[in-house]
Amino acid sequence: MSKTAVLLVDCPDRKGLVAAIHNFLIEAYDVNILNADQHQDAELGLFFMRVEFVTENEECTVDHFRERFMPIAAKYAMHWRMDFEDTQQNVAIFVSQYLHCLADLLYRHQTGELQCNLTMIVSNHEDARPLAEFYKIPFHYTPVTAATKQQVEQRQLALLAEAKVDLVILARYMQIVSPQFVDAYPQRIINVHHSFLPAFTGARPYHAAFARGVKLIGASSHYVTAELDEGPIIEQDVTRISQNDALPSLIQKGRDLERLVLSRAVQWHLGHRILSYANKTVIFA
């Protein structure tokens, strides 16, 4: 009975770190390494590592690992997490009326590209219900007004808590989530913004891009932080436009980008391939 797991580590860079981690994995669990990636930020003196390994040692549980790894983690002042690959994360998707990202995520989930437990779709509109029903995902309709915003968010947080949600995806959810909401899911809310950040933050970025006369339009996926559109960027992509692209054509091309950058970000997050520091991300893809 072999188990595959991913170990993510970040800590101050020190001599012997890689050897220490590998030596530990071999001695403790006689692992086979499937993949190992590391990154060093020389300027800040930081070290980041992702190791994907297989072990046949049945003692290797999350609790056992924590206990055994603790001395090393403490010695090097590591932040770390270890996840078994067969442990599916609980995911919730928030969406409003533009459904292209949702439809894309649902399809990728169905085909196995996105390995996770899709617990719910939450929306302030009813538009997404048929898709949710087709893919047999629970749908929660949570309409929002200025007056009810706070209490709706409380209900949403309760739904997330009850389902033990690990990751929230804002798939064109057109409501600004509160700092309290963000605090509840640090580095665990992924948003798609329909511009090449940091250009065109805020509302109606396609309109702004059109007005500025750019020759490429973009989309960005990022972790949500308290400051709107300022969180660590996970993925970006662009496509060429020309004078032949009036606003509807520009928007349509942009939507193809949104689907790509959001689905890549989600896939990387689910695969424990993202580390974040200094408002940046390290992607081990």
Added chain:
Amino acid sequence: MSKTAVLLVDCPDRKGLVAAIHNFLIEAYDVNILNADQHQDAELGLFFMRVEFVTENEECTVDHFRERFMPIAAKYAMHWRMDFEDTQQNVAIFVSQYLHCLADLLYRHQTGELQCNLTMIVSNHEDARPLAEFYKIPFHYTPVTAATKQQVEQRQLALLAEAKVDLVILARYMQIVSPQFVDAYPQRIINVHHSFLPAFTGARPYHAAFARGVKLIGASSHYVTAELDEGPIIEQDVTRISQNDALPSLIQKGRDLERLVLSRAVQWHLGHRILSYANKTVIFA
């Protein structure tokens, strides 16, 4: 003796415009059309056209054309220009200490990619002199201090005027040109900015891009207007970076983009392929 020419037209959109222009060209000069491109801005009600034609009619000179075309141009309230392809434009390149764009332009000029008369290289540093000498282009050293800036610009303008310069290329010229300078060459100064505009305007855009943690870096070429980095964008391109790209690597990748977007903009300008309106460009490439 056939002559090739380009006619550029912009005017309010009206019924029968294309027919009127084509009928005129055939009746007046019995032309063959080599290429014709047009663009309509439905929202603003504007029409743009580029026609490249050949005529064997020896009467077809700039003056003769102007006289013949005037009634149509007046009727439709056209802005227009007609240029013979064998009339080389006079070009000046301004540069400071980063020479990659200059070296690229000089090489492309030598191989015939950029059809123009390179009249001079102007710089506030001596670094570019050897390249200028190798390619046998006159080099003017015009050092600038805060105190002398205004009088240096006067000298530069005198040099440009004397050489009857049609186009000024700012190929990483690290001085801000004055509104007076810009006014002297409207839509005839092309700058390269080392970011994906409108992201990272101003100084040190690569450093800003690195700090923001973007996943793609870009470069933009644009016409210079009185407002820094706000002129009509001509061309943009981007390339992917990752955590493996520390600042020097990012800058190196960016330089390859700068050379591409600047040389494309210059080539399009020289080929009368750019029309500009509403702080945007229409590219007939």
Added chain:
Amino acid sequence: MSKTAVLLVDCPDRKGLVAAIHNFLIEAYDVNILNADQHQDAELGLFFMRVEFVTENEECTVDHFRERFMPIAAKYAMHWRMDFEDTQQNVAIFVSQYLHCLADLLYRHQTGELQCNLTMIVSNHEDARPLAEFYKIPFHYTPVTAATKQQVEQRQLALLAEAKVDLVILARYMQIVSPQFVDAYPQRIINVHHSFLPAFTGARPYHAAFARGVKLIGASSHYVTAELDEGPIIEQDVTRISQNDALPSLIQKGRDLERLVLSRAVQWHLGHRILSYANKTVIFA
């Protein structure tokens, strides 16, 4: 009551062609031009044009247009067609077991990106039935064996004829269609091939690309001709891969390309934006 239409023309290049067409449109139907694009192949002496126009002249029907336009068409030896924008084409999608392209086309059709009448989904497998039912498109299950191939194709052709299908989309249909089938729909069958043609023609192109160690993988959409994978290419796109992309990852990235190049091709075909000659396509996008 205004009507929008697209006129497509190809013919030998001759002086006065553009003027003749525009003059006709104005005189016959007092049109407003919305867009006009043309292309000349100087080497082969060919001319191609697409004009999108609006007329309020109620006489302008397909039959009336044909009668009025015939003298000009004859004089210039034109191939041409004129289609009203509100006339939806009848489309059939053929698919086997990979459903990513089908799902994408169905979603784009539902959102209005693909303006057409989706008459049927035809498949040699049952896998696509649930999608067909969700989107309420008739589904025809036509299993194929070596023995029944010919007679199955007869049934498929009968289905297409009965529904007056204008365009057949092979959205990863894993059967080779016969020359008779191709002849029945010249330039009206669009296929997606999962390689950057002409590299990796034939079966299992992703496997071949992986084996060759390419650094970019691609996908191509093309019109189907009698020679497999040799028809006129409509659209291509590529994405970067690295040693980190084992075959499954490469295939997943490729599928995103397939969806894009196929949907673009279909959209251009439906918009009468493609002309084909010399085994190439001219795209007026």
Added chain:
Amino acid sequence: MSKTAVLLVDCPDRKGLVAAIHNFLIEAYDVNILNADQHQDAELGLFFMRVEFVTENEECTVDHFRERFMPIAAKYAMHWRMDFEDTQQNVAIFVSQYLHCLADLLYRHQTGELQCNLTMIVSNHEDARPLAEFYKIPFHYTPVTAATKQQVEQRQLALLAEAKVDLVILARYMQIVSPQFVDAYPQRIINVHHSFLPAFTGARPYHAAFARGVKLIGASSHYVTAELDEGPIIEQDVTRISQNDALPSLIQKGRDLERLVLSRAVQWHLGHRILSYANKTVIFA
């Protein structure tokens, strides 16, 4: 006195490899790791590693390292090499009459992008001489005829041997080098081919691409092996073309790609960032 070095390793994948290498580097030379990358080919059971490290241990010379590392290398059946970063490789550039790649390489060398000792430019034409003289690189004119081909190659090999050349760059050298020549520099000859390999191998690939009507053109850099255009691909890139790109425009766009893919390949080779196996390359960039 610290020294920076790169260790490249490839061998059968075995448990404990990474730990063994890191443990060795620490124990033997008390190194700091600057970068470490690894790749595993699960299918073939192969392991590849690049480690960039700094040591202040003055004993660390190439000979000393070889002696100390030998037991580990033997135990794991490693192919390996270790190079100090300040040891510049000797490079020769072969070129014919298209000088765009040469000019680009020379400029990048001058600016420090390409860290190497440019020992010579070899050409069967005189066209490159002025560039060689400007950049002060020895120029060898070695004209070739069918009759003299073999003896000219002998002379070229003698020149390379005398200069102890480590890397030969074929920068659009329009002669086919013999198997003997290739054997003398295994994985040490880099060629640029002006197509997206494996499409359009052989002569005149731009013409072939134009004839096939592709929508993207490409360029590829690769190690030269005995089979023409079949060696391991190092880098590829593409750019979009349309019906507006007649052959000269297509060729010009292609040349910008050639310069990029060739210079990237050379830079990676010089930085010991390429490992090659199974006719593929692993790039640690």
